Amino acid sequence: MTPQLEIIITACIVSTACVIPGVFLILRRVALMSDAISHAILMGIVIMFFIVKDLHSPLLMIGAVATGILTVLLTEWIIQSKRLKEDAAIGLVFPVFFSIGVILISRYAGNIHLDQDAVLLGEIAFAPFNRFLFLGRDLGPVAMWSMGAILVMNLGLLLLFYKELKLATFDKALAATVGFSPVLLYYGLMTTVSITAVGAFDAVGSILVVALMITPPSTAYLLTDRLSRMIVLSVLIGIASAVSGYVMASLLDASIAGSIATMTGAAFLIALFFSPKQGLLTTYLRSKHQKTDFASKMLLVQLMVHEDQQEDFETTVTHMVHHMDWSIKFSKKIARYSVEKGYITRNQDQLFLTPLGREVARAAIVH
Amino acid sequence: MTPPAVAVKDLTLAYRDTPVLWDIDITIPQGVLLAIVGPNGAGKTTLIKAILGLLKPAAGKVEILGKPYQQQIKKVGYVPQRGTVDWDFPTDALDVVLMGRYGHLGWFKRPGKKDYALALDALDRVGMADFASRQISQLSGGQQQRIFLARALVQDAQIYFMDEPFVGVDAATEKAIVTLLKELRKQGKTVIVVHHDLQTLKEYFDWALLLNVHQIAIGPVEEVITSDNLRKAYGGRSAFFVS
Numbered sequence: 121m122t123p124q125l126e127i128i129i130t131a132c133i134v135s136t137a138c139v140i141p142g143v144f145l146i147l148r149r150v151a152l153m154s155d156a157i158s159h160a161i162l163m164g165i166v167i168m169f170f171i172v173k174d175l176h177s178p179l180l181m182i183g184a185v186a187t188g189i190l191t192v193l194l195t196e197w198i199i200q201s202k203r204l205k206e207d208a209a210i211g212l213v214f215p216v217f218f219s220i221g222v223i224l225i226s227r228y229a230g231n232i233h234l235d236q237d238a239v240l241l242g243e244i245a246f247a248p249f250n251r252f253l254f255l256g257r258d259l260g261p262v263a264m265w266s267m268g269a270i271l272v273m274n275l276g277l278l279l280l281f282y283k284e285l286k287l288a289t290f291d292k293a294l295a296a297t298v299g300f301s302p303v304l305l306y307y308g309l310m311t312t313v314s315i316t317a318v319g320a321f322d323a324v325g326s327i328l329v330v331a332l333m334i335t336p337p338s339t340a341y342l343l344t345d346r347l348s349r350m351i352v353l354s355v356l357i358g359i360a361s362a363v364s365g366y367v368m369a370s371l372l373d374a375s376i377a378g379s380i381a382t383m384t385g386a387a388f389l390i391a392l393f394f395s396p397k398q399g400l401l402t403t404y405l406r407s408k409h410q411k412t413d414f415a416s417k418m419l420l421v422q423l424m425v426h427e428d429q430q431e432d433f434e435t436t437v438t439h440m441v442h443h444m445d446w447s448i449k450f451s452k453k454i455a456r457y458s459v460e461k462g463y464i465t466r467n468q469d470q471l472f473l474t475p476l477g478r479e480v481a482r483a484a485i486v487h
Numbered sequence: 488m489t490p491p492a493v494a495v496k497d498l499t500l501a502y503r504d505t506p507v508l509w510d511i512d513i514t515i516p517q518g519v520l521l522a523i524v525g526p527n528g529a530g531k532t533t534l535i536k537a538i539l540g541l542l543k544p545a546a547g548k549v550e551i552l553g554k555p556y557q558q559q560i561k562k563v564g565y566v567p568q569r570g571t572v573d574w575d576f577p578t579d580a581l582d583v584v585l586m587g588r589y590g591h592l593g594w595f596k597r598p599g600k601k602d603y604a605l606a607l608d609a610l611d612r613v614g615m616a617d618f619a620s621r622q623i624s625q626l627s628g629g630q631q632q633r634i635f636l637a638r639a640l641v642q643d644a645q646i647y648f649m650d651e652p653f654v655g656v657d658a659a660t661e662k663a664i665v666t667l668l669k670e671l672r673k674q675g676k677t678v679i680v681v682h683h684d685l686q687t688l689k690e691y692f693d694w695a696l697l698l699n700v701h702q703i704a705i706g707p708v709e710e711v712i713t714s715d716n717l718r719k720a721y722g723g724r725s726a727f728f729v730s
């Protein structure tokens with residue numbers, strides 16, 4: 121495998137591992153939690169490092185995951201006891217943890233490889249340098265394997281607890297009354313988020329972890345209204361962002377993590393405008409079309425009324441301008457639309473209802 | 488002797504230091520259609536949640552059919568207030584109704600053919616058969632309430648708890664719900680409904696619990712809804728409801 125391919129595959133694995141718990145964060149409206157956890161874990165890593173004095177000890181990861189869960193616990197406690205809103209409570213907790221981490225690093229660990237930039241941005245380009253050797257054989261980058269393990273775990277948990285997660289996310293009270301503890305499921309989810317964030321930040325940095333957890337699921341949310349499709353779409357969007365981000369980074373010689381994050385954002389913007397369900401452009405076009413259609417029906421009704429009174433001098437485009445208080449341009453547009461629809465025929469300036477047009481006019485009055 | 492559907496003994500519940508339910512002591516026999524009535528903030532929702540173990544009381548005990556709730560999970564159906572869930576959740580009506588089967592399935596098991604059949608049947612019973620694959624945000628308030636009811640039906644319970652099922656629904660839905668409630672009672676089920684329209688109380692229900700932090704009265708509707716009791720529950724405000 122070439123290093124390039126290794127980077128792309130690792131990025132795709134990281135992305136898929138992140139979007140799976142991300143979907144449920146979005147639906148629970150606690151997207152900010154991914155931000156909180158992925159920043160707070162810095163403190164856990166640093167404190168663990170001071171205890172074990174070894175940058176490669178797995179205890180560092182355990183400390184990090186523990187801090188992630190502590191963040192959730194503390195946030196929940198503040199919400200419960202101080203009746204603060206979720207986002208306010210999240211905003212209170214994680215900056216403190218993150219700052220403690222940063223201060224500890226800058227004060228006491230200046231000379232070791234643990235700097236804030238690496239934590240925030242990571243460097244997936246270096247992933248291929250750290251090889252996973254097993255029985256003397258080179259099996260590829262460590263990040264690919266560690267994130268692969270996390271991905272398998274996330275997929276397994278999703279398949280195992282799909283129904284329970286869905287119920288606890290949609291209706292906490294029903295979940296609790298039928299015996300699926302929402303608290304247990306929530307902390308399970310948050311533990312998964314912590315483990316994924318800890319595993320991924322080393323490879324891609326915490327900013328990209330947050331972008332991958334939040335943005336592809338948000339994009340998918342705009343595009344579908346079934347949970348299962350939302351998950352599949354999130355995975356696909358995440359992978360597409362990872363691949364296209366990598367390509368963009370190599371073309372521009374820019375940061376890979378930054379480029380991938382940008383691509384997730386671009387995908388979101390595209391969905392925001394073009395989503396067939398609720399895209400801005402779609403809604404705009406639909407309301408515009410509705411306006412045209414409504415105006416056309418008004419015209420048909422007018423024509424029908426005048427037809428009954430046999431005042432054919434009324435039924436000219438010029439008269440529409442007057443009678444309906446429309447602009448000339450709009451009147452022409454509506455006339456053209458009505459002709460295209462087969463509601464009217466046009467003889468020079470005169471407009472005549474077709475049988476279809478008469479029917480539509482009648483239906484419009486009845487409604 | 489058959490145990491009562493619900494027995495609440497000396498229940499007191501507080502949010503922090505404000506008591507919301509004070510020394511509630513009620514016995515609801517099986518097979519009644521009971522309305523819980525009381526002003527806003529009287530603790531009606533809280534009482535249901537306490538009975539279902541969703542809230543921890545400061546004191547007191549609850550039994551469902553003679554046993555603690557945890558042993559009776561499958562015998563209870565619950566319809567929360569419609570506003571408590573996110574109707575923009577990506578799912579359709581049928582899927583929401585299927586959620587009523589999850590309790591019977593237990594952990595890990597997915598709904599099977601039989602569960603789908605039950606869900607479709609329940610949709611039909613509430614007049615929503617044509618809306619099975621409709622995204623839930625595209626349902627009217629009345630239709631959403633019917634979906635919730637169908638979901639409770641597939642729970643196939645002995646005792647149903649419904650929190651304000653009549654709020655924000657159209658007249659047709661209200662009628663459909665009442666018919667359904669009476670059907671359930673005819674099948675011997677116990678139905679407990681938070682209700683706040685005193686005028687329809689006698690027509691819809693046979694028992695009532697009048698509540699305002701304290702329990703004011705419980706029993707057959709005519710015995711409970713006296714002007715004296717209503718004054719105790721609502722203060723002077725409700726005198727005109729009693730004709």
Ligand SMILES: Nc1ncnc2c1ncn2[C@@H]1O[C@H](COP(=O)(O)OP(=O)(O)O)[C@@H](O)[C@H]1O
Nearest residue numbers: 502503507525526527528529530531532533534
């Ligand atoms: N989570 C909560 N924390 C604190 N107070 C609450 C909470 N939920 C409800 N309350 C208070 O408890 C009282 C009873 O509420 P509730 O049971 O919802 O009343 P009802 O359903 O009869 O309108 C109200 O005064 C309400 O403000």
Ligand SMILES: [Mg+2]
Nearest residue numbers: 531532533681
């Ligand atoms: Mg209530």
